[in-house]
Amino acid sequence: MTTSQQALLILLLPAAGAVLLAGRGWRLPRIVTQIVGPGVVWASFVLTLALFINKASGDFTYWTWIKSGSFVVPFNLLIDNLSIFMCLVITGVGGLIVTYSVGYMAHENDASYARFFTYMDVFIFSMLLLVLAGNFVFLIVGWGLVGLSSYFLIGFWYTRRSAVLAARKAFVMNVIGDVGMILGAFVLFVTYHQVTYAGVFAGIGHCRGGLLCLANDDVPLELAAFLLLVGAVAKSAQLPLHTWLPDAMEGPTPVSALIHAATMVTAGVYLIGRMHPIYDLAVYAHGAVAIIGVVTALVAATIALVQTDIKRVLAYSTMSQIGYMFLAVGIGAYSAGFFHLMSHAFFKALLFMAAGNVIHAMNDEQDMRKYGGLRGQLPMTSIAFLIGSLSLVGVIPFVGFFSKEQILGAAFSKPGDSLTLYLWGVGFVTALITGFYTGRMWWMSFAGKPSPDRPVEHPHEAPAVMLVPVLILAALATVGGLIQTRALGFGPQAVSDFLSSVVGAPRWEGGGAEIAATAVTMILAALLFVAAYRFYVVRSWKPWSAAVPWLQNLLTRKYYFDEIYNAAFVRPMDAVASIGLREIEQPLIDGALDATGEATEAGATTLSLTQSGYFRNYVLVFVAGAVIAVVLLLVRAG
Amino acid sequence: MSTLDIGGSQLDTSWFLLLAAVLFTLGTVGVLVRRNPIVILICIELMLNAVNLTLVAFSRQLQNIEGQLFALMAMTVAAAEAVVGLAILVDIFRVRDVEDVDDLSELKG
Numbered sequence: 144m145t146t147s148q149q150a151l152l153i154l155l156l157p158a159a160g161a162v163l164l165a166g167r168g169w170r171l172p173r174i175v176t177q178i179v180g181p182g183v184v185w186a187s188f189v190l191t192l193a194l195f196i197n198k199a200s201g202d203f204t205y206w207t208w209i210k211s212g213s214f215v216v217p218f219n220l221l222i223d224n225l226s227i228f229m230c231l232v233i234t235g236v237g238g239l240i241v242t243y244s245v246g247y248m249a250h251e252n253d254a255s256y257a258r259f260f261t262y263m264d265v266f267i268f269s270m271l272l273l274v275l276a277g278n279f280v281f282l283i284v285g286w287g288l289v290g291l292s293s294y295f296l297i298g299f300w301y302t303r304r305s306a307v308l309a310a311r312k313a314f315v316m317n318v319i320g321d322v323g324m325i326l327g328a329f330v331l332f333v334t335y336h337q338v339t340y341a342g343v344f345a346g347i348g349h350c351r352g353g354l355l356c357l358a359n360d361d362v363p364l365e366l367a368a369f370l371l372l373v374g375a376v377a378k379s380a381q382l383p384l385h386t387w388l389p390d391a392m393e394g395p396t397p398v399s400a401l402i403h404a405a406t407m408v409t410a411g412v413y414l415i416g417r418m419h420p421i422y423d424l425a426v427y428a429h430g431a432v433a434i435i436g437v438v439t440a441l442v443a444a445t446i447a448l449v450q451t452d453i454k455r456v457l458a459y460s461t462m463s464q465i466g467y468m469f470l471a472v473g474i475g476a477y478s479a480g481f482f483h484l485m486s487h488a489f490f491k492a493l494l495f496m497a498a499g500n501v502i503h504a505m506n507d508e509q510d511m512r513k514y515g516g517l518r519g520q521l522p523m524t525s526i527a528f529l530i531g532s533l534s535l536v537g538v539i540p541f542v543g544f545f546s547k548e549q550i551l552g553a554a555f556s557k558p559g560d561s562l563t564l565y566l567w568g569v570g571f572v573t574a575l576i577t578g579f580y581t582g583r584m585w586w587m588s589f590a591g592k593p594s595p596d597r598p599v600e601h602p603h604e605a606p607a608v609m610l611v612p613v614l615i616l617a618a619l620a621t622v623g624g625l626i627q628t629r630a631l632g633f634g635p636q637a638v639s640d641f642l643s644s645v646v647g648a649p650r651w652e653g654g655g656a657e658i659a660a661t662a663v664t665m666i667l668a669a670l671l672f673v674a675a676y677r678f679y680v681v682r683s684w685k686p687w688s689a690a691v692p693w694l695q696n697l698l699t700r701k702y703y704f705d706e707i708y709n710a711a712f713v714r715p716m717d718a719v720a721s722i723g724l725r726e727i728e729q730p731l732i733d734g735a736l737d738a739t740g741e742a743t744e745a746g747a748t749t750l751s752l753t754q755s756g757y758f759r760n761y762v763l764v765f766v767a768g769a770v771i772a773v774v775l776l777l778v779r780a781g
Numbered sequence: 782m783s784t785l786d787i788g789g790s791q792l793d794t795s796w797f798l799l800l801a802a803v804l805f806t807l808g809t810v811g812v813l814v815r816r817n818p819i820v821i822l823i824c825i826e827l828m829l830n831a832v833n834l835t836l837v838a839f840s841r842q843l844q845n846i847e848g849q850l851f852a853l854m855a856m857t858v859a860a861a862e863a864v865v866g867l868a869i870l871v872d873i874f875r876v877r878d879v880e881d882v883d884d885l886s887e888l889k890g
Binding site: 754766 | 813814883
């Protein structure tokens with residue numbers, strides 16, 4: 144099998160699985176769904192692994208999709224180290240999560256069960272298309288499809304009103320991003336007359352036309368970079384288009400793990416990494432990426448401080464961690480960003496699936512205040528959750544330490560840029576807050592005495608199919624960081640080396656000060672993790688929020704983003720729509736249609752009077768007509 | 782105005798045409814005012830024969846045999862038409878209690 148066939152197969156296997164399950168899944172025995180659903184993802188993983196081992200690369204064009212004059216859209220897949228890296232994360236972590244779903248969704252009936260795995264396979268296909276696409280058109284197709292499958296999966300329990308509303312919100316927010324992406328691709332096409340990555344990147348510096356080209360292509364590059372950033376921000380739930388992600392927790396927990404933590408929401412990071420030739424030149428847009436990243440990291444971490452729903456805490460921490468990735472790619476430390484992407488996929492999928500085990504054991508209760516004391520009763524899950532939590536906090540030797548500290552270190556030591564030191568400061572504060580809210584989450588759920596409101600007195604540990612993927616991820620989160628220990632100043636840097644062929648080698652080195660800063664960050668964050676025990680379990684220290692009730696209120700209301708958006712967009716749109724309904728649709732459009740119908744009916748009623756049904760009437764008309772004809776003929780002849 | 786030789790006596794063509802017009806008008810009025818379907822059919826035959834009369838008259842006047850042939854043709858068609866019309870009427874009378882054609886007004890709009 145050639146590399147090009149292999150690449151196509153990686154993409155098409157999940158699609159084939161989805162087609163099979165969508166068409167026949169609900170009629171086949173459940174075991175078929177259980178094998179096909181995760182099986183196709185694992186098959187893609189094995190093929191990707193083969194590409195990885197063979198060090199495959201290339202830009203394969205399969206056929207020409209659209210050809211119109213000079214506008215040519217090929218269907219081409221780009222295999223390079225970045226797309227292989229992304230495919231490994233998507234199919235590897237995705238395979239574990241889809242396998243986990245076999246147990247988590249077991250309570251669904253056969254039709255819903257097959258529907259769930261259909262959507263999951265559609266999602267994997269879309270995500271693979273997004274990362275494998277070698278041109279902007281198929282990038283946008285994949286980009287839209289992941290948004291669509293996210294919509295399907297958030298609204299999976301479509302009889303719940305809240306799930307349907309959350310799905311709709313996610314879709315609308317994503318479409319805002321899609322529009323940005325499409326406009327960005329238009330700008331690049333107008334400027335370079337190319338839609339393939341290779342063509343566009345080769346054209347940079349040589350403006351081919353369009354209104355935006357002045358002396359050089361700075362303006363179109365900046366514009367395109369900002370428009371693509373809109374897409375990245377929406378998909379990755381960064382400020383100000385983030386409000387859909389916490390609501391997306393209405394979906395089943397494996398969905399939250401796969402889409403809203405491990406893969407889809409990191410697509411924005413992938414996009415900026417893939418477009419790095421553009422962002423390296425578009426300095427303002429590039430700076431905006433980093434600033435949006437740290438602001439989101441801080442804002443999301445503070446909101447996570449007061450959330451009580453375990454999945455919402457994880458959702459805000461996801462936003463916060465993706466903010467770190469944006470910071471990394473925004474300052475040009477691309478490989479650090481992608482390392483964190485991978486490590487985040489490990490530990491956040493781990494946290495979500497462990498949380499899913501807890502939610503499962505607690506009869507779908509998600510309020511952490513109603514847990515407590517689960518450590519003894521769910522021993523494996525609690526340890527896995529602890530590993531994920533420590534990784535999130537960034538405690539050595541877990542994977543999150545190496546990846547997060549590498550980002551912070553890169554910001555700390557970036558030469559010739561005073562701004563990044565401020566960015567580092569914000570990231571540092573965020574890391575401390577992360578330590579605290581993660582501690583709060585773990586201690587509240589697993590330590591102390593069982594809450595009196597706990598729905599299940601004697602919970603049971605999850606079945607093996609749900610436990611094994613969690614433990615595999617726990618192992619990865621524990622030792623995965625050892626492949627890249629650059630944060631410590633020595634050791635291997637496998638991810639940076641692997642990605643250097645695409646995004647370039649790391650552009651600057653840290654020094655001793657960076658390592659000291661790393662140590663301080665880790666120790667303070669870990670101390671805050673422990674301090675949360677005092678606040679929320681022993682309660683020997685007063686809750687911090689008692690001192691600043693206005694701050695707590697602000698955080699509980701999530702900085703009033705939803706309220707502001709409702710007031711600024713939703714309600715005005717509703718008003719416009721209802722005015723349109725009352726003033727335009729009902730009187731004009733409905734009126735015109737009704738009038739047409741009434742006029743037709745009235746005309747028909749009048750004309751039908753001529754159809755008397757009496758033979759002699761018809762004969763009379765006929766004879767009268769003949770007489771008139773004869774008279775006319777005579778007049779003309781005369 | 783030309784004349785025809787009928788059995789030795791000379792007669793002006795317009796007399797034949799006048800007779801045909803009277804017969805045709807009678808037939809037309811009959812179709813319009815009568816309600817009995819059989820009478821209507823008879824009136825239609827009357828109209829057809831009025832036309833035949835004009836054909837034959839002109840045939841004699843113009844010494845052209847085609848007019849007579851055409852009259853024979855019209856008689857044949859009229860016979861066929863009468864057969865069909867009467868068959869329909871017999872069928873209607875069989876299944877329906879019909880007094881006159883005004884009872885057959887189901888296709889009223």
